[in-house]
Amino acid sequence: MKRIVTGILAHVDAGKTTLSEAILYATGQLRKPGRVDHGDAFLDTNAMERARGITIFTEPAIIRTGNTAITLLDTPGHVDFSAETERTIRVLDYAILVISGTDGIQGHTETLWRLLARYNIPTIIFINKMDAPGASKTHVLDQLKHRFGDGCIDFTTMTGTTTDAAVGTTTGTTPAVMEEIAMQSEPAMNEYLETEHVGSDTIRTMIERRELFPCFFGSALKMEGITEFINGFETYTQEPQYGKEFGARVYKISHDSQGNRLTWLKTTGGELHAKALLNGDTWSEKADQVRVYSGAKYTTVESVPAGTICAVTGLTNTHPGEGLGNEQSAKNPILQPVLTYTLLPGTNDTHKCLTALRELEDEDPLLHVAWHPRLQEIHLQLMGAIQLEIIQQMMHDRFGLDVTFGPGAILYKETITQPIEGAGHFEPLRHYAEAHILLEPLPAGSGIQYATTCPEDTLDRNWQRLIITHLKEREHLGTLTGSPITDIRLTLVTGRSHLKHTEGGDFRQATYRAIRQGLMEARAGVPTEASAFDVAQRFAGDDTDHGVDGAVASQGGDKTGEGDAASAETPQCRIKGMGNCRLLEPWYRFRLEVPQDMLGRAMSDVQRMSGSFETPQTDGTGDGEYAILNGTAPVSEMQDYAMDVNAYTHGRGHLSCVFAGYQPCHNAEEVVERENYNPEADLDNTPDSVFCAHGAGYPVKWYKVPEFMHLDYAWSGMRAGEGEAAGE
Structure with a gap:
């Protein structure tokens, strides 16, 4: 038997789980099809799924029909659980995309289509609810061709037919459909011109290459079109070729x-x-x-x-x-959490709550759990409010913890625009470590990357591996709002250990401080706006406003042990502006459909929300009375806009949003001022270093570290003459 792994995907309420039940019943796997609204669906095995009537977790079912063994994966349809769907897509041989015959292509449907295209998954489309009033086969098919391409072809007449084994062609189809199939690839056209048919083998190859997307119509609830769909799926799918190596x-x-x-x-x-x-x-x-x-x-x-x-x-x-x-790890997922919530443990032990959330985080990589020691708070980063409700329910059901959450906020991130080398030194008595980390900006969406260019005769390989581990083991925070950094490559460029006094924890401290010191220098404008020497002079007792608030530091101190002055009490040094640091926020890519006479209001709203849009279009599948706006806008401005659209269009408008990645914050200065984050007061992420003199360790402020550090800068961009900008 050929083995096929397929998954059913859809926008919420398109009838995805109902189709799964219908397929299981039609193939003899169930005596009676279950229903979502009755809470007895075969693949909704979790009590929360049955109670809420939605699919939350991907579950498999084994189906055997004819000479095919199908593993069917029913995926969540709600956008809050789309991360689970994206992970499942990576292991599919074929995807079944379910579309409602009455609603047509919706916002999340387009997100799923993009995911299927990214992972190159052959797709078969089932248009459900064709028995409902208002369902139009012609309208949906036109919409599919307009949005997804001409490869979306009605295969209704291709089912229940016979296959001529001698010539490998499918008979019983209308000439118009066969000609439409032939138009999708050159080999198919050549075969059609010679035989007036396109063979089943050719069709299977076209589907596998995503040149052809068979469309079937029916009603899963009333078992209409299910047999034809199963026959078509069995006929036009082929098992992938697998290697012998595990x-x-x-x-x-x-x-x-x-x-x-x-x-x-x-x-x-x-x-x-x-x-x-x-x-x-x-x-x-x-x-x-x-x-x-x-x-x-x-x-x-x-x-x-x-x-x-x-x-x-x-x-x-x-x-x-x-x-x-021999399987390669997957690329970074497209979908990312955009909201952050604070856990309110109530009477429960905070650390017991953290342990439970860590287990849930292990199951869902897009649930990020962060413990803030300074605030003694647990923060959660996730996709939306429904996911939060499910987490709250799971905390109760699985761990016996009744918790609540504070109001949600936008999850900001930070990056840099210019390379900078940060230095961290940790030398209390009988300890020693110094690390220099080069921070380089990466293209948007790259995340954090790690590397080392440090020669092994400068620092042993074991210490270098340890430093890379320390780079990866925690979420490093920026200096603007204390948000996680992203789109940065962290490279170990040089370091120093002591044969007798260096321990593993010493490099952890030196590494953390190096990253933080580099971020502080980036915010101060090093190296393109001022050299490290200039920055030190800014904080050396000059009363003139050089971009800091009342920064004063005692002069004196040197690398030979006169460290008392360097550790003298000084006021907080608050840098104004952002220098070479950038605040990022999540953006949506949106599609807004409104009646033509309300287009002006829609365009004005998008501009007010600091968004942008392309030239307005008219709906190519209708009579032109609807206008379509495609564009991007910040999540912070557009997250509640769907309710406004519904109100001012009296239910006739439709807004669909998908995550478009992190882009520069549209109101960065306002956010930085509102957050009022003091990076030097965050002792868990200090940019300062510790040096040793006369048998005692003493702290050195981050802007004085270049004067005290034991190693010279390794990156050429930081080697400019004192008082000169490195970029000049």
Whole structure:
């Protein structure tokens, strides 16, 4: 039998789970199809899913029909759980995209389409609810061609037909449909001109290459069009070719009812055996059990072949997207959390809450949990309010913790615009470490990258590995609002240890301080606006306003031990402006459909929200009475705009938004002033260093570190003559 892994994806309420139940019933896997609204759907195994009537977690079902074994994955439809859907897409051979016949293509449908295109997943489309009033086959098909391309073709007449094995062609189709298929690729056109048919093998290849997207119509609730869809799926899909060498991709982490950690994966080569030793980037562990699930039930097996979805116990270090064996790890996900909430533990122990949230974070990589020691608070970064409600319910059900959350806020991030070398020195008595980290800006969406260019004769390889570990082990904060940094490459360029006094924790302190000191210098304008020497002079007792508030520091002190002056009490040195630091905020890419006579109001609103838009268009599938605006706008301005659209269009307008990444903040100065973050008062992220003289350690302010550090700058951009800007 050929093995196919497929997933059902859709905008919420398009009938995705209902279609899953219909397929399971039609293929004899269920005696009676379940219903979401009745709370008895086969693939909604969680109590919260049954109670809320929505799919939250991806669950598998095994289907056997004809000569095909299908693993069907039912994915969440709500946008708050789209991260779970994106992780699942990575392991699919084919995707089934469900669209409502009455609602057509909606906002989240377009997000799913982009994800399928990014991961190059062949897609078959099922248009559901065709029995409902207002459902128009012609209108939906025109909309699909207009939005997704001419490869969306009605395959209704392609089902229930016979295949001529001698010539490999499908008979029983209308000439118009066959000609439409032939138009989608040159080989298909050549075959059509010769035989007036396009063979099944050619069609399968076109679908696999995403040149063709078969469309089927029906009603899952009334079992209409289901048999034709299953026949078409079986006919026009083909099993991928797998290698003999073992490979697997992790797509999900969960815990069973006994608390066992489950690593869900798809084998992409060879065989996976129970008790096999699996290796990750930095770990090596044994797979205790291999389970094959169908719904809530599972079978424990000794091995599974390539192309199988299974859950493995015994692995503690895996993460979604990770590749095992010869499989490469996945790229960074497109979807990112844009909101942050503060946990209000009530009477519960805060650290017990943190432990529970860490377990949930392990399962969902887009749930970021951060503990702030200075504030003694737990902050959560996630996708939206519905996800927050689910987390609150899971905290109660799984851990017996009744917690609440503070109001949500926008999750800002910070980056830099120019390279800068930061220096960190940590030398209390009988300790020693110095690290220099080069911070370089990266293109938007790159995240944080790590590297080392430090020669091993300068710093041993073991110390360098340790410093890289310290770079990766925590979320480093910027100096504008204390938000996480992103789109920066952190490179170890030089460092120094002591044969007798250096311990591992010393480099942790030196590394953290180096990053923070570099960010402070970036904010002060080093090296393009002032050299490190100039910055030190700014804080050396000059009463003139040089971009700082009343900065005063005692002069004196040197590298030979006169350190008392450097550690003298000084007022806080608050830098004005942002220098070479930039505040970033999440932006939406939006599609706004409004009646033509309300276009002016819509355009004015977008401009008021600091957004931008392309030339307005008219709906190409209708009579032109609707205008369409495509553009981008900050999440902070547009997150509640859908209610305004519904109000001023009296329910006739429609707004769809998708995450468009982080871009420069439209009101950065206002946000920085509102947050009133003092980077020097954040002792958990101090930019200052510690030096030693006369048998005692003493602190040195970040802007004086270049005068006291034991190593010269390694990056050429920081080696300009004293008093001269490095860029001049």
